[in-house]
Amino acid sequence: MSYRVVHYINQFFAGIGGEEKADHKPEIREGVVGPGMALNNALGDEAEIVATAICGDTYFATDIEKAAVEVLEMIRKYNPDAVVLGPAFNAGRYGSACGAMGDAIATELGIPVVSGMYPENPGVEMYRKSMYIIETPDSARGMGKAVPAMAKMLLKLLKGEKTGLPSEEGYIERGIRINKFYEKLAAERCVDMFVSKLKGEPFVTEYPMPVFDRVEPNLPVTDMKNATVAIVTSGGICPKGNPDHIEASSASKYGEYSIEGYDDLTSADHCTAHGGYDATYADDDPDRVLPVDVMREMEKEGVFKKLHNKFYTTVGNGTAVASAKKFGAAIADKLKADGVDAVILTST
Amino acid sequence: MKLELHKVKVSKLAWGDKTAVRDGVLFVNKEELVSMLSEDERLAKVDVELAMPGESVRILPVKDVIEPRCKIEGKGGIFPGMVSDVETVGEGKTLVLEGAAVVTTGKIVRFQEGIIDMSGPGADYCPYSQTNNVVLLLDPVVDLEKHDHEAACRLAGLKTAAYLAECCRDCEPDRVDVYETLSFRESMHAYPDLPKVAYLYMLQSQGLLHDTWVYGVDAKKSLPTLISPTEVMDGAIVSGNCVSACDKNNTYVHLNNPIINSMYEHHGKDFNFVGCIITNENVTLADKKRSSSYSIKLASMMGLDGLLISEEGFGNPDADLIMNCWKAERAGMKTTLLTDEYAGQDGASQSLADSCPEGDACVTAGNANEVITLPPMEKVLGYPDEANIIAGGWDGSLASDGTITVELQAIIGSTCELGFTKLGAYTI
Amino acid sequence: MSGRVVLVTNNPRYLSNVTSIDFIDGSSWDVLVKVRDMVHGGCKLLSHPLYGNLRPYQQPFRSAILSLKSDNDYSRVDEYSLTLIEHALSVYRSCLDRLLLRGVLPPATEEDYAFMDMELMKQTLLQYDIFSEKGV
Amino acid sequence: MVKEIERAGLPVVHVCTIVPISLTVGANRIVPAIAIPHPLGDPTKPFEEEKAIRRHLVEKALKALQTPVTEQTVFND
Numbered sequence: 001m002s003y004r005v006v007h008y009i010n011q012f013f014a015g016i017g018g019e020e021k022a023d024h025k026p027e028i029r030e031g032v033v034g035p036g037m038a039l040n041n042a043l044g045d046e047a048e049i050v051a052t053a054i055c056g057d058t059y060f061a062t063d064i065e066k067a068a069v070e071v072l073e074m075i076r077k078y079n080p081d082a083v084v085l086g087p088a089f090n091a092g093r094y095g096s097a098c099g100a101m102g103d104a105i106a107t108e109l110g111i112p113v114v115s116g117m118y119p120e121n122p123g124v125e126m127y128r129k130s131m132y133i134i135e136t137p138d139s140a141r142g143m144g145k146a147v148p149a150m151a152k153m154l155l156k157l158l159k160g161e162k163t164g165l166p167s168e169e170g171y172i173e174r175g176i177r178i179n180k181f182y183e184k185l186a187a188e189r190c191v192d193m194f195v196s197k198l199k200g201e202p203f204v205t206e207y208p209m210p211v212f213d214r215v216e217p218n219l220p221v222t223d224m225k226n227a228t229v230a231i232v233t234s235g236g237i238c239p240k241g242n243p244d245h246i247e248a249s250s251a252s253k254y255g256e257y258s259i260e261g262y263d264d265l266t267s268a269d270h271c272t273a274h275g276g277y278d279a280t281y282a283d284d285d286p287d288r289v290l291p292v293d294v295m296r297e298m299e300k301e302g303v304f305k306k307l308h309n310k311f312y313t314t315v316g317n318g319t320a321v322a323s324a325k326k327f328g329a330a331i332a333d334k335l336k337a338d339g340v341d342a343v344i345l346t347s348t
Numbered sequence: 349m350k351l352e353l354h355k356v357k358v359s360k361l362a363w364g365d366k367t368a369v370r371d372g373v374l375f376v377n378k379e380e381l382v383s384m385l386s387e388d389e390r391l392a393k394v395d396v397e398l399a400m401p402g403e404s405v406r407i408l409p410v411k412d413v414i415e416p417r418c419k420i421e422g423k424g425g426i427f428p429g430m431v432s433d434v435e436t437v438g439e440g441k442t443l444v445l446e447g448a449a450v451v452t453t454g455k456i457v458r459f460q461e462g463i464i465d466m467s468g469p470g471a472d473y474c475p476y477s478q479t480n481n482v483v484l485l486l487d488p489v490v491d492l493e494k495h496d497h498e499a500a501c502r503l504a505g506l507k508t509a510a511y512l513a514e515c516c517r518d519c520e521p522d523r524v525d526v527y528e529t530l531s532f533r534e535s536m537h538a539y540p541d542l543p544k545v546a547y548l549y550m551l552q553s554q555g556l557l558h559d560t561w562v563y564g565v566d567a568k569k570s571l572p573t574l575i576s577p578t579e580v581m582d583g584a585i586v587s588g589n590c591v592s593a594c595d596k597n598n599t600y601v602h603l604n605n606p607i608i609n610s611m612y613e614h615h616g617k618d619f620n621f622v623g624c625i626i627t628n629e630n631v632t633l634a635d636k637k638r639s640s641s642y643s644i645k646l647a648s649m650m651g652l653d654g655l656l657i658s659e660e661g662f663g664n665p666d667a668d669l670i671m672n673c674w675k676a677e678r679a680g681m682k683t684t685l686l687t688d689e690y691a692g693q694d695g696a697s698q699s700l701a702d703s704c705p706e707g708d709a710c711v712t713a714g715n716a717n718e719v720i721t722l723p724p725m726e727k728v729l730g731y732p733d734e735a736n737i738i739a740g741g742w743d744g745s746l747a748s749d750g751t752i753t754v755e756l757q758a759i760i761g762s763t764c765e766l767g768f769t770k771l772g773a774y775t776i
Numbered sequence: 777m778s779g780r781v782v783l784v785t786n787n788p789r790y791l792s793n794v795t796s797i798d799f800i801d802g803s804s805w806d807v808l809v810k811v812r813d814m815v816h817g818g819c820k821l822l823s824h825p826l827y828g829n830l831r832p833y834q835q836p837f838r839s840a841i842l843s844l845k846s847d848n849d850y851s852r853v854d855e856y857s858l859t860l861i862e863h864a865l866s867v868y869r870s871c872l873d874r875l876l877l878r879g880v881l882p883p884a885t886e887e888d889y890a891f892m893d894m895e896l897m898k899q900t901l902l903q904y905d906i907f908s909e910k911g912v
Numbered sequence: 913m914v915k916e917i918e919r920a921g922l923p924v925v926h927v928c929t930i931v932p933i934s935l936t937v938g939a940n941r942i943v944p945a946i947a948i949p950h951p952l953g954d955p956t957k958p959f960e961e962e963k964a965i966r967r968h969l970v971e972k973a974l975k976a977l978q979t980p981v982t983e984q985t986v987f988n989d
Contacts, residue, residue, distance in 0.1 A: 221977045345925070
């Protein structure tokens, strides 16, 4: 008897359509669809794709929690032994959907899940702790390389075989620490490493301390008088009552709000959702965090052309680097689409 | 300074009329030992039990483990400032009952003691599952103040360790290990082609009951200072800790510090090991800054090229470890760190409470939050209910059949930051 | 040491011995939040907020010693204090749903925790001269 | 967050209180703010004065956006 596998793909890979079909509602079909064929071949006799779940990227991204539950319930009916997600390559929303599905399946069904993504896909940072994500090239041209590696990993997991290091198996490091017994005492390993470091020989630390990457600065704004400037904050400023329920810490979402018609933010209309500092001052006058009042003045004076009519907000408090990255990327996409030229980001 | 460790092998324990070692068996005169310990009026009841590797025995709550040693030649006595006078130790001859250990138990600060299983899966993680243990069950008099209780237990353990070795002082050793340290003047010029290195030895000192004693001085109240490795072998450093079991440095592991041993092995080949600097891990931030700066100042005065740093405990001491690391690196010394991790039961959390980019060479003794199931044992020495209270356990850790489900944190020495086990961790 | 020193704590055991105290009738989390606000306002931590070898779900009490700022100079947030308190909060946040609260343990055990908490702070309190063995 | 906006190709200035944190998260143009609970205000000052302080900070931010930089730069007065 072979293992039963369900495959999850987006509307594009299902052949339904591109961006114009991205709001495609979740559905599930018997058997293989699209890249499932190659995957099924790679799985050989040991496992078989019994069904393919399909969902549009925009549909999924609009309400991730709701979409994940819907797709999960469809998958559950097929009683699978494992689920394969994507590969999503460098497609951000697709990757996030695969990640969210993997997380939900691992938690709810407790069965093996494997996905495939390009390391810079935001879905990686967000969900790499929840599942094995095979490293793929950045576009579908890498399908031929991605699928066999994903199939191999999946079979290993299905058979309960011991999985190796990221470099051996080709998955993206999950950031999970696993204990093991080494050949030597920790003291001996430490002195060995010390000797290597003293001699300038290569060594591998057993615990890499967190590191931070850098981005090259962009060119400055040359014509401020004709520029549209947007304001973004991690200080949690939102319309009074926090209509989208942005969490006070470890925020799982960001807010997008219009400031059309506002010359000044006051305690009557705005507040902070942030739980990471004493909110009294920001609640009394939200301009102290998001300077709408002076930005409007300067807009009127013609210092710059336009204050972007929407502001973006989230709570930087205890929010995972992965989430912050995801919010940043999504906000940047929208700002660019709206023709914004420069951004002022305020933090508490 | 030259110290010979005369090691007498102990592979079994038995009761006997006279405390002595014969053919690898350490016979213990229980009556004599109990009566000696009962002299301490802080203890209402004293009992002694024996536990050997492979037996279906669980010991909890364990406070400290000590190796029996005594001086047979040379200045001073074992555990100076504690059970002997404060004379400087570290030279001459010291008798070691290798393979034997004294284990003290007691409900001092109840959640800060540990577990030893003499067999089963827990034994793989615990260095003291492999030693032949003379277990002291110490009950204090009613309403004994906690510091007095801790001191009474600490003293009972050290006295027993000294007593056992003293009774065997005329034994022929199975092996003699020789350790030599040169005077400062000589060591600075020895091996001119090799890098000069030292060991920065961090001692738990967060507060009363979280203490380490050096020649009887509370490490918390002392500035960092120099110590010879052979002094450590003679018991100059004694644990007074009631902290998490997995990464408190027990007196046993101070005596047998595996970092010191390993550094001796590389001495003269890969580097010139010139000595140890001991420092503390206080709660007060000013103390942290002072101690780290002072330690690195000492290291700079010695003209060191490298410093190996070991930690004791987690959380607060992570700050000391990191300060020591970057201050040393910025003073031009290469560092390597030995720590353990608190990455959560799923291994997904941040392992250390602090970090710095200079800490690029780090060995860990494993994730203390990993959960382990310890099947029931036929015999429990101590108070099994403590499993529900112990750090690393939780209410419900102890099942009705005697099974205990705990984090490694509850097992004595399991993630020892002196590197006494083979455990480590890697990232998937 | 310039400026006034204060102990922020939810451990009632200190009330009779500490001369400068800000008692929080709440959880260990509440104490850390209060400390955070004070650090944001320019106060400086004098003790490490993650003292003791216990996880947030293992110890119901938390205490911190701070020096109060002498003026309203907000720009002087002490970076090291900030790093420490934000990190402590993140450690606590990661297990907020199983935080050990006061009043749920058997009184004798809770008393042990209270005692231990005070033991850990005592040296620092003595150092900053706001502790009296005889009581206040 | 600031890094992702920069990565997307939009010039961005980070107005924040704790400069070292901003440096750590990878901001390239940094303007130091007033205080954590009120980065662009000072409640101890009268309203008009507070607003002037805010305006000054925003002006500095706009100036930073118009200044070429090649590495992480903190814009002080």
